[in-house]
Amino acid sequence: MNMSRFVKTCRCMLLLIILCMTTGCWDRREMDDLALIMGSGIDLTDSGLIEVSYQIALPTGIPSAVKSGGSQKQVVVISAKGNDLQEALGRIQQQMSRYVYFGHREVFLIGENYARQGLNQVQDLFTRFPETRYNSYVLTAYGATAKEILSTPYPMELIPALAISKIQSSRQSFSVKFDEFLEAFASPGTSPVTAAIRIIHKGTDKESVAIDRAAVYLGNKLSGFTQPAELELLRWWIGDPYRLSFTIQAEPEDKDYKGTISVKSSESSVHVHTRIVDDHPEAKVIFHTVVKVVSNNTRLNLDNEKNRKNIEQQFSRQLQGRFEELLTHVQKGMKSDIFGMGEEIHIEHPYSWKKIRGSWAEIFPAMPVQVEVEFQIEQLGKTHGRAYLEK
Amino acid sequence: MNLKISGMQVFWIILSMNLGMTLVMTLTPSLQAAKQDAWLSIIAAGCIALLIALLVTAVARIFPGQNLIDYAPLVFGTWLGKLVIVIYLVQWYTIIPIVLRQFSDLVNIMLLPETPKQFVILLMVLLIAYATYAGGIEGIGRCSEFLGPIILIMVILVLFANSNNINLKHILPVYADSGLKDIFRGSLAPASYLGHSVEYMMFASFLSKPRKGRAYTIWAVLIANLIVLLTTIIIIAVLGVNLSPNMWYPFFEMTQKISLFGFIDNFDAVPVVIWVSSVFVKLAVYFFLVSYGTAQFLKIKSWRIMIGFIAPVMFVFALIPQNVIEATTNYLQRYWVPIAMPVNMLGLPLLLLVIGTLKKGTGTAAAAGGNSDQ
Numbered sequence: 192m193n194m195s196r197f198v199k200t201c202r203c204m205l206l207l208i209i210l211c212m213t214t215g216c217w218d219r220r221e222m223d224d225l226a227l228i229m230g231s232g233i234d235l236t237d238s239g240l241i242e243v244s245y246q247i248a249l250p251t252g253i254p255s256a257v258k259s260g261g262s263q264k265q266v267v268v269i270s271a272k273g274n275d276l277q278e279a280l281g282r283i284q285q286q287m288s289r290y291v292y293f294g295h296r297e298v299f300l301i302g303e304n305y306a307r308q309g310l311n312q313v314q315d316l317f318t319r320f321p322e323t324r325y326n327s328y329v330l331t332a333y334g335a336t337a338k339e340i341l342s343t344p345y346p347m348e349l350i351p352a353l354a355i356s357k358i359q360s361s362r363q364s365f366s367v368k369f370d371e372f373l374e375a376f377a378s379p380g381t382s383p384v385t386a387a388i389r390i391i392h393k394g395t396d397k398e399s400v401a402i403d404r405a406a407v408y409l410g411n412k413l414s415g416f417t418q419p420a421e422l423e424l425l426r427w428w429i430g431d432p433y434r435l436s437f438t439i440q441a442e443p444e445d446k447d448y449k450g451t452i453s454v455k456s457s458e459s460s461v462h463v464h465t466r467i468v469d470d471h472p473e474a475k476v477i478f479h480t481v482v483k484v485v486s487n488n489t490r491l492n493l494d495n496e497k498n499r500k501n502i503e504q505q506f507s508r509q510l511q512g513r514f515e516e517l518l519t520h521v522q523k524g525m526k527s528d529i530f531g532m533g534e535e536i537h538i539e540h541p542y543s544w545k546k547i548r549g550s551w552a553e554i555f556p557a558m559p560v561q562v563e564v565e566f567q568i569e570q571l572g573k574t575h576g577r578a579y580l581e582k
Numbered sequence: 583m584n585l586k587i588s589g590m591q592v593f594w595i596i597l598s599m600n601l602g603m604t605l606v607m608t609l610t611p612s613l614q615a616a617k618q619d620a621w622l623s624i625i626a627a628g629c630i631a632l633l634i635a636l637l638v639t640a641v642a643r644i645f646p647g648q649n650l651i652d653y654a655p656l657v658f659g660t661w662l663g664k665l666v667i668v669i670y671l672v673q674w675y676t677i678i679p680i681v682l683r684q685f686s687d688l689v690n691i692m693l694l695p696e697t698p699k700q701f702v703i704l705l706m707v708l709l710i711a712y713a714t715y716a717g718g719i720e721g722i723g724r725c726s727e728f729l730g731p732i733i734l735i736m737v738i739l740v741l742f743a744n745s746n747n748i749n750l751k752h753i754l755p756v757y758a759d760s761g762l763k764d765i766f767r768g769s770l771a772p773a774s775y776l777g778h779s780v781e782y783m784m785f786a787s788f789l790s791k792p793r794k795g796r797a798y799t800i801w802a803v804l805i806a807n808l809i810v811l812l813t814t815i816i817i818i819a820v821l822g823v824n825l826s827p828n829m830w831y832p833f834f835e836m837t838q839k840i841s842l843f844g845f846i847d848n849f850d851a852v853p854v855v856i857w858v859s860s861v862f863v864k865l866a867v868y869f870f871l872v873s874y875g876t877a878q879f880l881k882i883k884s885w886r887i888m889i890g891f892i893a894p895v896m897f898v899f900a901l902i903p904q905n906v907i908e909a910t911t912n913y914l915q916r917y918w919v920p921i922a923m924p925v926n927m928l929g930l931p932l933l934l935l936v937i938g939t940l941k942k943g944t945g946t947a948a949a950a951g952g953n954s955d956q
Contacts, residue, residue, distance in 0.1 A: 205712050209705060325838050370825070370839065377824035538751060541758030 230352030232337025331406030380533025591723030594730030602860020615768030628807030
């Protein structure tokens with residue numbers, strides 16, 4: 192009897208001890224002990240120091256849904272410099288009253304200067320660090336430092352970093368997530384690429400940000416930026432080809448008509464075929480798209496089969512030309528295989544790839560790549576012809 | 583008392599032991615060895631695991647109602663038999679502290695970086711000691727009957743939730759990069775973890791219907807193999823093989839990739855449920871085997887008394903490894919794969935089977951023969 196009571200007491204004690212320990216109180220973090228990092232950036236200063244910047248959300252400054260328009264600041268940007276990344280991070284912690292929490296980090300920015308110097312430290316720090324979220328976006332600052340971008344206000348959102356993240360996740364933007372970026376770094380057959388962000392209306396009170404370029408890396412160094420006009424092509428080739436829009440000059444401009452036709456794609460795809468000819472790789476890339484016409488500023492009536500075929504051919508030809516320009520720019524100019532051609536060869540010709548993978552960086556810029564665009568008009572919008580009087 | 587388990591419980595015990603541990607601990611070595619062909623390694627590992635399951639269930643069938651500690655001396659003679667038992671005890675005594683340590687390492691790396699590891703380990707030791715003391719194998723069986731389906735559902739949930747991240751191109755090219763040798767090398771670590779059915783030799787004697795046990799065991803191993811295979815393919819397809827061989831826990835990293843409908847994000851808690859449940863079942867089973875086996879081996883009447891001695895020893899042992907590499911990599915690569923798998927899981931069961939069949943010979947051949955066509 193006594194014995195069983197003793198056993199019972201022991202069991203209860205045991206349960207209590209277990210209960211006390213499962214709370215994990217060593218790692219408890221109260222909300223007001225956390226600095227919620229929404230975006231972070233890294234720069235190289237002119238004097239050769241590394242500068243780390245955080246954009247931190249201030250929960251007290253964010254007005255609730257009922258009270259609109261808070262006068263308090265919603266975010267604060269904190270930065271510190273150091274000889275290397277760890278030193279800068281240490282200095283930043285010295286000015287923080289709160290524990291730095293990365294769980295909500297939406298964007299990571301790389302300053303242009305830092306990117307040109309090489310990224311190894313960043314990669315290592317961010318892969319080892321347990322709080323790294325692979326779903327956050329990586330962007331390279333174009334013509335600015337990461338700190339400047341983080342400090343730029345964004346009129347439509349309370350937290351500028353969230354604005355960047357929303358632009359990136361909208362599917363109409365070229366975006367690269369952290370894991371895709373790291374994967375490209377680790378892959379011998381693909382070079383890394385990120386979206387590039389810049390400040391628009393600089394120096395005015397309408398200052399804001401725009402993402403209209405891509406930053407092309409070679410090895411771990413920034414090699415250059417693509418042109419804004421090339422971004423749509425890049426989305427088609429390596430991004431999310433969702434509602435691509437293109438405009439061409441279909442007829443010469445006259446006094447009544449601009450002569451342009453614009454389309455939006457409803458489905459697009461890319462097929463890459465590689466061949467090995469005498470140990471030398473060659474590739475043929477076929478772009479396929481089905482579009483609807485969104486505006487027609489020409490004298491052509493698209494109800495007419497012949498006109499439609501004509502426009503389709505013009506689009507194919509002009510887009511092919513633009514792709515060839517992009518290729519020349521990236522492949523010959525920046526020498527960077529952001530298209531993952533090496534990976535395609537790896538998959539299609541694994542045994543040849545073993546022979547060339549060591550010298551891929553030299554082989555790729557000289558590789559012949561043939562581009563073909565298959566273009567098909569599917570819909571003409573809501574109206575047949577034009578809704579105004581013909582002149 | 584408390585020492586009868588059903589076939590279904592055996593199924594869930596083996597499934598939960600195999601699943602969580604293999605998924606979390608052994609995929610990295612296969613990915614390192616075979617890269618995108620790691621799934622071929624898993625198929626090879628599954629075959630090895632199935633062989634182990636067939637062997638041990640065949641052994642258990644020769645000696646119905648007896649466990650390893652009963653029949654090892656019968657088969658090998660008193661002294662050799664004792665040696666064999668000691669070999670198995672070494673396996674059980676070392677796996678517990680190592681799993682405890684892996685558990686605390688993982689909790690430290692992924693979840694609670696500040697919590698001292700002693701407390702994480704102590705918590706688990708207390709839990710398994712309590713489960714073993716209060717429930718015995720029957721309690722553990724019921725626990726796994728409850729936890730097993732949860733583990734299974736969670737794994738499948740993670741796989742489904744990742745379906746929008748799958749890029750099957752990552753699997754290509756098949757075979758060209760690795761070759762037979764690498765694929766086989768990559769299969770060893772998962773095979774050794776999928777081979778936990780070897781413990782069936784111990785708990786077969788607790789089955790209320792010993793004849794049914796074999797089918798349940800083999801099904802458990804088969805299903806575990808299948809799910810590990812599926813998970814490996816998805817890990818490769820989601821993470822690619824450039825980064826994943828460097829990750830300690832690719833399965834966890836994969837769950838971080840989940841992002842559905844714009845509001846289901848950061849699923850990190852799910853694999854923790856899988857992992858902790860699996861660790862608990864595994865530790866509890868081994869803890870019971872150690873306590874029961876040691877008591878039986880040393881001819882101590884009450885095996886429950888052993889719990890009081892073994893629990894503190896396990897706690898202290900778990901603190902011995904100096905770092906995460908010693909606990910996770912070295913034990914796996916230097917003991918579990920080269921010694922425990924060939925000797926404890928394949929060699930000795932095979933010897934037991936051959937010699938046991940011969941020794942039983944004329945007397946019970948009819949009974950054994952009668953069982954084999956079920």
